Amino acid sequence: LYAGVRPVKAYPNAPQRLADPRAAGIDLIILRESTEGLFYSAAVHGRGEVIGDSEARDILRITRPTTEKLHHFAFRLAARRKERGGKGRVTCVDKANVFNSMAFFRRIFGEIAASYPEIEHDYAYVDAQALNLIRHPWESDVLVMENMFGDILSDLGGGLVGGMGMAACAEIGDEHGLFQPAHGTAPDIMGQDKANPLAAILSGALMLDYLAEKTGSDAYAEASRAVDEAVETGFAANRIRPMEFGGDMGTIAVTKEILAQIDSK
16 A cells, blocks of 8 residues: 545634635645555564664665555546546655765656656645645645655644544555545544544545446546535535534534535435
Protein backbone atom coordinates (compact mmCIF):
# COMPACT_ATOMS: atom_id res chain seq x y z
CA LEU A 1 0.00 0.00 0.00
CA TYR A 2 2.36 2.63 -1.30
CA ALA A 3 0.05 5.65 -1.79
CA GLY A 4 -1.20 7.37 1.36
CA VAL A 5 -4.02 9.76 0.43
CA ARG A 6 -4.75 12.49 3.00
CA PRO A 7 -7.51 14.93 1.94
CA VAL A 8 -7.45 18.41 3.48
CA LYS A 9 -10.76 20.16 2.83
CA ALA A 10 -12.49 23.08 4.51
CA TYR A 11 -16.20 22.73 5.26
CA PRO A 12 -18.60 25.63 6.03
CA ASN A 13 -18.89 26.44 9.75
CA ALA A 14 -16.14 23.97 10.67
CA PRO A 15 -13.30 25.61 12.62
CA GLN A 16 -10.79 27.39 10.41
CA ARG A 17 -7.45 28.42 11.84
CA LEU A 18 -6.73 31.06 9.19
CA ALA A 19 -8.53 34.41 9.21
CA ASP A 20 -8.19 34.92 5.45
CA PRO A 21 -11.63 34.30 3.86
CA ARG A 22 -9.92 32.39 1.06
CA ALA A 23 -9.26 29.62 3.58
CA ALA A 24 -12.85 28.52 2.97
CA GLY A 25 -11.59 27.24 -0.39
CA ILE A 26 -8.97 24.85 0.98
CA ASP A 27 -9.28 21.57 -0.93
CA LEU A 28 -6.03 19.69 -1.41
CA ILE A 29 -4.53 16.23 -1.16
CA ILE A 30 -1.34 15.32 0.65
CA LEU A 31 -0.08 12.19 -1.08
CA ARG A 32 2.41 10.35 1.07
CA GLU A 33 4.53 7.42 -0.07
CA SER A 34 3.83 4.82 2.62
CA THR A 35 6.40 2.02 2.32
CA GLU A 36 9.81 3.66 1.91
CA GLY A 37 11.44 6.97 2.74
CA LEU A 38 12.76 7.44 6.25
CA PHE A 39 10.04 5.17 7.64
CA TYR A 40 11.88 2.31 5.91
CA SER A 41 14.03 2.36 9.06
CA ALA A 42 11.11 2.36 11.50
CA ALA A 43 11.95 0.40 14.64
CA VAL A 44 9.45 -2.33 13.80
CA HIS A 45 11.57 -3.25 10.75
CA GLY A 46 14.86 -3.40 12.65
CA ARG A 47 16.82 -1.64 9.90
CA GLY A 48 18.26 1.22 11.91
CA GLU A 49 21.21 0.80 14.22
CA VAL A 50 22.72 2.28 17.35
CA ILE A 51 26.50 2.01 17.38
CA GLY A 52 28.19 1.72 20.75
CA ASP A 53 25.66 3.97 22.48
CA SER A 54 27.33 6.93 20.78
CA GLU A 55 25.80 7.06 17.29
CA ALA A 56 22.52 6.16 15.63
CA ARG A 57 21.84 5.64 11.94
CA ASP A 58 18.67 5.23 9.89
CA ILE A 59 18.17 4.65 6.18
CA LEU A 60 16.13 6.89 3.87
CA ARG A 61 15.23 4.59 0.98
CA ILE A 62 13.83 5.75 -2.36
CA THR A 63 13.42 3.19 -5.17
CA ARG A 64 12.52 3.86 -8.78
CA PRO A 65 9.68 1.28 -9.11
CA THR A 66 7.77 2.55 -6.07
CA THR A 67 8.44 6.21 -6.83
CA GLU A 68 7.25 5.84 -10.41
CA LYS A 69 4.01 4.23 -9.21
CA LEU A 70 3.51 6.99 -6.67
CA HIS A 71 4.00 9.79 -9.19
CA HIS A 72 1.72 8.13 -11.76
CA PHE A 73 -0.90 7.85 -9.02
CA ALA A 74 -0.47 11.56 -8.20
CA PHE A 75 -1.04 12.68 -11.79
CA ARG A 76 -4.02 10.38 -12.30
CA LEU A 77 -5.51 11.70 -9.06
CA ALA A 78 -5.00 15.31 -10.18
CA ALA A 79 -6.66 14.48 -13.51
CA ARG A 80 -9.74 13.06 -11.76
CA ARG A 81 -9.92 16.09 -9.50
CA LYS A 82 -9.62 18.38 -12.53
CA GLU A 83 -12.65 16.68 -14.09
CA ARG A 84 -14.59 17.69 -10.96
CA GLY A 85 -13.42 21.29 -11.07
CA GLY A 86 -10.03 20.94 -9.36
CA LYS A 87 -6.90 22.83 -10.29
CA GLY A 88 -5.20 19.98 -12.13
CA ARG A 89 -1.76 20.48 -10.59
CA VAL A 90 0.76 18.23 -8.84
CA THR A 91 3.53 19.63 -6.64
CA CYS A 92 6.59 17.52 -5.86
CA VAL A 93 7.58 18.24 -2.24
CA ASP A 94 11.13 17.24 -1.35
CA LYS A 95 14.52 18.34 -0.05
CA ALA A 96 16.40 17.87 -3.30
CA ASN A 97 18.83 20.66 -2.45
CA VAL A 98 20.27 18.57 0.40
CA PHE A 99 19.74 14.83 -0.14
CA ASN A 100 20.65 12.66 -3.13
CA SER A 101 17.61 10.50 -2.37
CA MET A 102 15.34 13.52 -2.68
CA ALA A 103 17.01 14.66 -5.89
CA PHE A 104 16.33 11.17 -7.25
CA PHE A 105 12.68 11.42 -6.14
CA ARG A 106 12.41 14.79 -7.92
CA ARG A 107 14.10 13.56 -11.10
CA ILE A 108 11.65 10.67 -11.41
CA PHE A 109 8.77 13.09 -10.85
CA GLY A 110 9.95 15.19 -13.80
CA GLU A 111 10.15 12.11 -16.00
CA ILE A 112 6.61 11.03 -15.11
CA ALA A 113 5.22 14.56 -15.49
CA ALA A 114 6.13 14.49 -19.18
CA SER A 115 3.46 11.80 -19.69
CA TYR A 116 0.70 14.09 -18.37
CA PRO A 117 0.93 17.34 -20.37
CA GLU A 118 -2.65 18.27 -19.45
CA ILE A 119 -1.72 18.46 -15.75
CA GLU A 120 0.40 21.30 -14.38
CA HIS A 121 3.36 20.40 -12.22
CA ASP A 122 5.79 22.25 -10.01
CA TYR A 123 8.27 21.71 -7.19
CA ALA A 124 8.68 22.90 -3.60
CA TYR A 125 11.23 22.21 -0.89
CA VAL A 126 9.44 20.81 2.13
CA ASP A 127 10.28 23.75 4.40
CA ALA A 128 8.90 26.20 1.84
CA GLN A 129 5.82 24.02 1.38
CA ALA A 130 5.16 24.04 5.13
CA LEU A 131 5.20 27.83 4.96
CA ASN A 132 2.91 27.83 1.92
CA LEU A 133 0.38 25.65 3.74
CA ILE A 134 0.05 28.42 6.31
CA ARG A 135 0.26 31.39 3.92
CA HIS A 136 -1.96 30.22 1.05
CA PRO A 137 -3.11 26.58 1.27
CA TRP A 138 -6.06 27.30 -1.05
CA GLU A 139 -3.59 27.46 -3.95
CA SER A 140 -2.49 23.82 -3.53
CA ASP A 141 -3.98 20.78 -5.24
CA VAL A 142 -2.08 17.46 -5.06
CA LEU A 143 1.16 17.48 -3.05
CA VAL A 144 3.26 14.33 -3.48
CA MET A 145 6.09 13.58 -1.07
CA GLU A 146 8.25 11.12 0.83
CA ASN A 147 6.91 9.23 3.84
CA MET A 148 8.23 11.31 6.74
CA PHE A 149 7.41 14.62 5.07
CA GLY A 150 3.86 13.39 4.45
CA ASP A 151 3.49 12.25 8.04
CA ILE A 152 4.28 15.75 9.28
CA LEU A 153 2.50 17.89 6.69
CA SER A 154 -0.71 15.84 6.78
CA ASP A 155 -1.12 16.68 10.48
CA LEU A 156 -0.47 20.33 9.69
CA GLY A 157 -3.12 20.13 6.99
CA GLY A 158 -5.61 18.55 9.38
CA GLY A 159 -5.08 21.41 11.79
CA LEU A 160 -6.00 23.93 9.11
CA VAL A 161 -9.50 22.51 8.64
CA GLY A 162 -10.64 21.69 12.15
CA GLY A 163 -8.39 18.96 13.51
CA MET A 164 -7.67 15.27 13.23
CA GLY A 165 -11.34 14.44 13.66
CA MET A 166 -11.71 15.51 10.02
CA ALA A 167 -8.62 13.62 8.80
CA ALA A 168 -9.72 10.85 6.46
CA CYS A 169 -7.15 8.49 4.99
CA ALA A 170 -6.76 5.98 2.17
CA GLU A 171 -3.80 3.64 1.68
CA ILE A 172 -3.73 2.39 -1.91
CA GLY A 173 -1.69 -0.42 -3.43
CA ASP A 174 -1.63 -2.27 -6.74
CA GLU A 175 -4.46 -4.63 -5.81
CA HIS A 176 -5.98 -3.47 -2.54
CA GLY A 177 -6.91 -0.39 -0.54
CA LEU A 178 -7.21 0.30 3.19
CA PHE A 179 -9.44 3.10 4.48
CA GLN A 180 -9.42 4.49 8.00
CA PRO A 181 -9.14 7.78 9.91
CA ALA A 182 -5.63 9.22 10.00
CA HIS A 183 -5.94 9.93 13.72
CA GLY A 184 -5.17 7.47 16.51
CA THR A 185 -7.32 6.32 19.39
CA ALA A 186 -8.70 8.49 22.19
CA PRO A 187 -8.99 6.21 25.24
CA ASP A 188 -9.83 9.17 27.48
CA ILE A 189 -13.25 9.52 25.82
CA MET A 190 -13.87 5.84 25.05
CA GLY A 191 -17.52 4.87 25.37
CA GLN A 192 -18.68 8.43 26.08
CA ASP A 193 -20.25 9.22 22.67
CA LYS A 194 -17.92 12.21 22.24
CA ALA A 195 -15.67 11.21 19.34
CA ASN A 196 -16.00 12.99 16.01
CA PRO A 197 -17.00 10.28 13.48
CA LEU A 198 -16.39 12.41 10.38
CA ALA A 199 -12.86 11.16 9.68
CA ALA A 200 -14.22 7.61 9.59
CA ILE A 201 -17.24 8.60 7.49
CA LEU A 202 -15.12 10.54 5.00
CA SER A 203 -12.72 7.57 4.82
CA GLY A 204 -15.73 5.55 3.72
CA ALA A 205 -16.31 8.08 0.95
CA LEU A 206 -12.71 7.56 -0.17
CA MET A 207 -13.36 3.82 -0.25
CA LEU A 208 -16.42 4.31 -2.45
CA ASP A 209 -14.42 6.56 -4.78
CA TYR A 210 -11.70 3.89 -4.98
CA LEU A 211 -14.27 1.21 -5.81
CA ALA A 212 -15.76 3.46 -8.49
CA GLU A 213 -12.40 3.77 -10.21
CA LYS A 214 -11.56 0.10 -9.78
CA THR A 215 -14.88 -1.26 -11.05
CA GLY A 216 -16.08 1.54 -13.31
CA SER A 217 -19.38 1.60 -11.41
CA ASP A 218 -21.24 4.90 -11.40
CA ALA A 219 -23.15 3.73 -8.32
CA TYR A 220 -20.01 3.82 -6.18
CA ALA A 221 -19.09 7.25 -7.53
CA GLU A 222 -22.57 8.60 -6.78
CA ALA A 223 -22.47 7.15 -3.26
CA SER A 224 -19.10 8.79 -2.60
CA ARG A 225 -20.42 12.16 -3.76
CA ALA A 226 -23.54 11.71 -1.63
CA VAL A 227 -21.48 11.24 1.53
CA ASP A 228 -19.28 14.27 0.83
CA GLU A 229 -22.29 16.42 -0.08
CA ALA A 230 -24.05 15.32 3.12
CA VAL A 231 -21.11 16.53 5.19
CA GLU A 232 -20.93 19.78 3.21
CA THR A 233 -24.66 20.45 3.48
CA GLY A 234 -24.81 19.49 7.14
CA PHE A 235 -22.05 21.90 8.08
CA ALA A 236 -23.47 24.69 5.89
CA ALA A 237 -26.86 24.41 7.61
CA ASN A 238 -25.18 24.20 11.03
CA ARG A 239 -26.78 20.80 11.54
CA ILE A 240 -23.42 19.13 12.19
CA ARG A 241 -21.89 20.37 15.44
CA PRO A 242 -19.29 17.86 16.72
CA MET A 243 -18.21 18.07 20.35
CA GLU A 244 -14.62 18.17 19.09
CA PHE A 245 -15.39 21.66 17.79
CA GLY A 246 -17.22 22.78 20.92
CA GLY A 247 -20.61 21.70 19.61
CA ASP A 248 -23.40 19.73 21.26
CA MET A 249 -23.45 16.61 19.05
CA GLY A 250 -21.76 13.34 19.91
CA THR A 251 -20.74 10.44 17.70
CA ILE A 252 -24.24 9.02 17.29
CA ALA A 253 -25.96 12.35 16.66
CA VAL A 254 -23.46 13.41 13.97
CA THR A 255 -23.76 10.03 12.25
CA LYS A 256 -27.57 10.18 12.29
CA GLU A 257 -27.48 13.66 10.78
CA ILE A 258 -25.24 12.47 7.93
CA LEU A 259 -27.66 9.62 7.24
CA ALA A 260 -30.59 12.04 7.30
CA GLN A 261 -28.84 14.34 4.82
CA ILE A 262 -28.22 11.40 2.47
CA ASP A 263 -31.82 10.17 2.78
CA SER A 264 -33.16 13.64 1.97
CA LYS A 265 -31.51 13.70 -1.46
